[in-house]
Amino acid sequence: MIAIDDYLHAATRENTRRSYRAAVKHFEEEWGGFLPATAEGILRYLARYAGVLAHNTLKQRVSALGQWHVDQGFPDPTKAPVVRKMLRGIQEVHPAQERRARPLQLDALEQAVGWLEQQQDLARQQGRSADLLRPARDKALLLIGFWRGFRSDELARLEVERIEAVAGQGMRIQLPRTKTDRSLKGSTYLTPALSRLCPVAAYLDWLAVSGVRSGPVLRGIDRWGRISEDAIHAASIIPLLRRILGAAGIADVHLYSAHSLRRGFASWASANGWELRALMEYVGWKNISSASRYVDSHDPYHRDMLERLLPAKPLPSPAIDAPDS
CATH class of the missing domain: 1.10.150.130 (Tyrosine recombinase, N-terminal domain)
Incomplete structure (x- = not known):
């Protein structure tokens, strides 16, 4: 009891x-x-x-x-x-300027995933089955984290029993608790299968390679390829992400954090026409101020908008009557 x-x-x-x-x-x-x-x-x-x-x-x-x-x-x-x-x-x-993590752009995500897949291919060719584990896990972490905009603690708390994944269709992820879920009702997130950079395929590949059937999805892996029974610690995701990006040849990795996945997806979605309310519903933001902190505009100085409002040519100067003599 x-x-x-x-x-x-x-x-x-x-x-x-x-x-x-x-x-x-x-x-x-x-x-x-x-x-x-x-x-x-x-x-x-x-x-x-x-x-x-x-x-x-x-x-x-x-x-x-x-x-x-x-x-x-x-x-x-x-x-x-x-x-x-x-x-x-x-x-x-003592006013302080808010420091924000650099958003992980889609091309950087693709570069990192491409490097991880190269590591998998190399391990298969050389018959090193243990070396398939880390890149498979890291790819699942990157793609689920990006396409769902998950925080590091949410990634760390993913459980196999709370995920339903169908290859080629999508996955349903249930989190019993999130940062904004004050009522502890839990939240369900749907993620589609994609033609490339697919989070569903990455998740299923990780399960197949690791043999994980229950409990935490993302786990620690030691140098001998042994998988921990415990979930990866949320605080370890930042150095892990930087290690992946650095190995993939992405510069200035110190500017990235776990929030880079969330900010990267939000900025990508906003730049591709997602309305803010739809983005808030998808990611799980409760108010506009929270959402706006994550979205980087493609036109931060509003130059495009202001240029459209400018007249095509300078307005003529008003005529000035000559003074009476």
Whole structure:
């Protein structure tokens, strides 16, 4: 029988628990603060790291400290109006430009997938069956991640039991929890089979090569070709993606992250005529502001639109009557 604590533990995502533990550790061990804290203690902590940590990081740390107090039954000092005012002041004094991952363009995706397929062909020719595993897994990761616009944690939580795939038709992916699914109802995503760069074929190929029949889809693979029973960690997807892109000959791999797959698909779809509302429904965005952060316009300065509005030739100057003599 599952204990009460197990249900309470399941109510919070593992990524959230991890970030909260890191925040409490930073407050106590690195800064030397004491818990439970006072509002004044929170202010001094914020003043120490204002301009050192990103504003969003500070907000997350404050949220974590607040949750710690609630969980332990103490009054929450982070709810004090002066703490909120302090955060607004820090943002005003230390404005930060948002850094966004470079979108993975379709030609770069094709280049990376082409390199992975070359590695598969070479392994087959040389009879190295173990070396088929990594490129098959990586191709499934890239193509599912791109065409579905999945986040890294969503890719890491894919399970065979929650995917129905039919070769040449499509696949149905069910995720019991997503970042925007506050009600925990789960979400279902449909992905078509494509004539090339097909996520369905890549997924089925990975299952065939790996022998995975249940549990996590994307798993770790050690140097001897042994497949882990556990899912690949979400945090490892960024270095994995950069390794794939670098090996495929794509430049500036440090500019790419797991969000590059999501941003790449969104920008590609927008450039090819998808209406924003249709794109939001497909990817799973709940509001326009979230969607717009991922879409790179093909005309960022709106030059095409403004040029169309300009007159074809300069307007004639108005006639000026000569003054009476």
